[in-house]
Amino acid sequence: xxxxxxxxxxxxxxxxxxxxxxxxxxxxxxxxxxxxxxxxxxxxxxxxxxxxxxxxxxxxxxxxxxxxxxxxxxxxxxxxxxxxxxxxxxxxxxxxxxxxxxxxxxxxxxxxxxxxxxxxxxxxxxxxxxxxxxxxxxxxxxxxxxxxxxxxxxxxxxxxxxxxxxxxxxxxxxxxxxxxxxxxxxxxxxxxxxxxxxxxxxxxxxxxxxxxxxxxxxxxxxxxxxxxxxxxxxxxxxxxxxxxxxxxxxxxxxxxxxxxxxxxxxxxxxxxxxxxxxxxxxxxxxxxxxxxxxxxxxxxxxxxxxxxxxxxxxxxxxxxxxxxxxxxxxxxxxxxxxxxxxxxxxxxxxxxxxxxxxxxx
Amino acid sequence: xxxxxxxxxxxxxxxxxxxxxxxxxxxxxxxxxxxxxxxxxxxxxxxxxxxxxxxxxxxxxxxxxxxxxxxxxxxxxxxxxxxxxxxxxxxxxxxxxxxxxxxxxxxxxxxxxxxxxxxxxxxxxxxxxxxxxxxxxxxxxxxxxxxxxxxxxxxxxxxxxxxx
Numbered sequence: 001x002x003x004x005x006x007x008x009x010x011x012x013x014x015x016x017x018x019x020x021x022x023x024x025x026x027x028x029x030x031x032x033x034x035x036x037x038x039x040x041x042x043x044x045x046x047x048x049x050x051x052x053x054x055x056x057x058x059x060x061x062x063x064x065x066x067x068x069x070x071x072x073x074x075x076x077x078x079x080x081x082x083x084x085x086x087x088x089x090x091x092x093x094x095x096x097x098x099x100x101x102x103x104x105x106x107x108x109x110x111x112x113x114x115x116x117x118x119x120x121x122x123x124x125x126x127x128x129x130x131x132x133x134x135x136x137x138x139x140x141x142x143x144x145x146x147x148x149x150x151x152x153x154x155x156x157x158x159x160x161x162x163x164x165x166x167x168x169x170x171x172x173x174x175x176x177x178x179x180x181x182x183x184x185x186x187x188x189x190x191x192x193x194x195x196x197x198x199x200x201x202x203x204x205x206x207x208x209x210x211x212x213x214x215x216x217x218x219x220x221x222x223x224x225x226x227x228x229x230x231x232x233x234x235x236x237x238x239x240x241x242x243x244x245x246x247x248x249x250x251x252x253x254x255x256x257x258x259x260x261x262x263x264x265x266x267x268x269x270x271x272x273x274x275x276x277x278x279x280x281x282x283x284x285x286x287x288x289x290x291x292x293x294x295x296x297x298x299x300x301x302x303x304x305x306x307x308x309x310x311x312x313x314x315x316x317x318x319x320x321x322x323x324x325x326x327x328x329x330x331x332x333x334x335x336x337x338x339x340x341x342x343x344x345x346x347x348x349x350x351x352x353x354x355x356x357x358x359x360x361x
Numbered sequence: 362x363x364x365x366x367x368x369x370x371x372x373x374x375x376x377x378x379x380x381x382x383x384x385x386x387x388x389x390x391x392x393x394x395x396x397x398x399x400x401x402x403x404x405x406x407x408x409x410x411x412x413x414x415x416x417x418x419x420x421x422x423x424x425x426x427x428x429x430x431x432x433x434x435x436x437x438x439x440x441x442x443x444x445x446x447x448x449x450x451x452x453x454x455x456x457x458x459x460x461x462x463x464x465x466x467x468x469x470x471x472x473x474x475x476x477x478x479x480x481x482x483x484x485x486x487x488x489x490x491x492x493x494x495x496x497x498x499x500x501x502x503x504x505x506x507x508x509x510x511x512x513x514x515x516x517x518x519x520x521x522x523x524x525x
Contacts, residue, residue, distance in 0.1 A: 134371045141375045148383045155391035162398035202388035234368035238376040
């Protein structure tokens with residue numbers, strides 16, 4: 001059963017990756033191909049560009065109309081830290097010369113402009129550039145901090161309500177949150193982890209509410225919403241790495257025995273077995289990362305594409321159709337927001353459960 | 362590589378830091394007291410339920426005990442009543458017996474008295490009869506010996522019997 005679940009996860013992961021890449025290329029190819037046309041006709045509306053710009057991170061916070069709030073750019077270079085306002089870039093129209101280098105914003109990413117106008121990208125997970133690492137407070141970071149402030153206000157007040165109204169029935173916000181907390185405990189943690197669930201409750205609750213609240217904030221189209229935090233691969237990467245670490249650091253003897261010295265497997269197969277198990281260990285959180293990222297990003301892309309239809313057709317007649325579809329999608333996304341938070345937490349609990357399960361062979 | 366699927370190091374960094382801070386703050390100041398309060402309340406409710414169950418059992422136990430007590434009291438009362446009845450009967454029987462005995466004694470006394478009186482009376486009567494008989498005999502004799510001839514006859518008779 002365990003093996004088949006691994007297999008299933010792998011197939012799902014593969015399918016998901018394919019689906020995501022298909023979606024992304026479908027949107028990015030027209031976006032990039034139209035870019036070339038855009039050079040000539042300045043005002044032509046490019047839905048792909050707009051959609052990608054909205055779901056990607058940004059160095060400024062769009063407040064509405066032409067107003068946007070510049071955010072601090074924090075760069076870690078090989079010569080030291082460099083901090084300045086993103087307003088210096090004038091939305092990518094100007095270079096900024098700091099203490100150590102000259103920087104240019106290309107596709108909302110900071111690059112170093114060298115001599116002879118050569119451009120060096122800031123380091124990424126795939127290509128490390130020791131001279132520039134971008135640690136800026138971006139739109140997503142601000143959005144995340146707002147969501148964290150929101151979560152802290154909500155749950156600290158709920159927590160104080162429990163202290164103030166000790167031994168009494170829950171009331172107000174407390175009674176709204178309690179069933180959700182109990183849901184996480186009784187329907188996610190307990191059935192999947194077992195009697196040791198209490199140790200993992202803080203993590204599961206934090207993950208659940210963090211994802212859910214950020215999913216919901218992402219659905220709000222204007223400030224303080226408008227960001228795509230849980231649809232950003234960096235955020236889902238961190239969340240899934242946390243799951244990976246928690247699962248494997250809590251893995252008991254049986255779990256590691258199953259990975260390294262499987263009892264009912266002949267010795268000569270073990271090296272192959274280790275590879276498969278390693279892939280299984282990595283692929284489970286990897287699937288979590290892709291699932292959350294793809295679901296939320298896909299929702300945003302669909303909503304933005306539907307809105308873009310109005311501008312593509314340049315007609316008010318299409319607006320009611322677009323709006324009707326967007327409303328439908330938003331309602332669906334409302335469900336997806338809760339569902340993805342639930343699935344992420346549920347699977348995390350499930351993985352923890354399999355890692356700390358007491359086997360009785 | 363597509364920028365969408367390339368994690369930004371900055372965002373990874375800030376997410377890690379922010380999530381860690383959020384986790385520790387919530388874990389310490391929200392989840393711990395909330396989960397504690399929920400557990401406490403659940404324990405309290407469970408406790409209250411088991412206490413109610415115990416109270417119910419105690420109640421039924423008391424009711425049973427009461428019933429037993431009532432039954433016992435009833436039995437005791439019956440026993441006392443029976444005892445009283447027995448005592449009463451005994452007293453009555455004893456009284457009856459005593460009365461019977463007293464009556465018998467009285468009758469006996471009366472009988473003896475009557476017997477004595479009768480004997481006295483009989484003796485009296487006998488005396489009177491004797492006196493009367495003597496008187497009568499005297500009278501009869503007097504009458505018979507009124508005339509001389511009869512006296513002579515008798516003497517003659519008597520003399521005839523005497524054989525010399």
